[in-house]
Amino acid sequence: MTHEDAATVKDQQEALQKLGEIRRSIDNLDAAMIHILAERFRCTQEVGKLKAEHQLPPSDPEREKLQVARLRELADDAHLDPEFAEKFLNFVIAEVIHHHQRIAEAAASQSSAK
Ligand SMILES: O=C(O)C(=O)C[C@]1(C(=O)O)C=C[C@@H](O)C=C1
Secondary structure (H helix, E strand, C coil): CCHHHHHHHHHHHHHHHHHHHHHHHHHHHHHHHHHHHHHHHHHHHHHHHHHHHCCCCCCCHHHHHHHHHHHHHHHHHCCCCHHHHHHHHHHHHHHHHHHHHHHHHHHHHHHHHC
8 A cells, every 4th residue: 555545545534434423413413303393293283283173274374474484584594595494394384284184174074973
């Protein structure tokens, strides 16, 4: 092995060590994201039940507009792409609306069976 080759291997070993450290943080952050999302869905399940019990519509476009504007601003401040933040929020909210619809359908079929 030449002197240069040995230096490259050493550089790569250091880079791989750094990569491993960064990945440990990424794994922790991914776990935190899952816990945060689970907690958010726990809250929205409550909202879904409340809406179904009181015949309120599953979606609230006005509320969504406020959430998008707020999250875009937060993303911008945090140097995160606001377009991505908006897409991510819309993706989560679309899933929540599906859950709300399913809860409303279940509540409607229960009350018609009575
Ligand atoms: O706040 C509500 O009314 C909800 O149902 C929650 C939520 C959300 O996930 O944040 C979902 C659907 C609505 O269109 C708006 C917001």
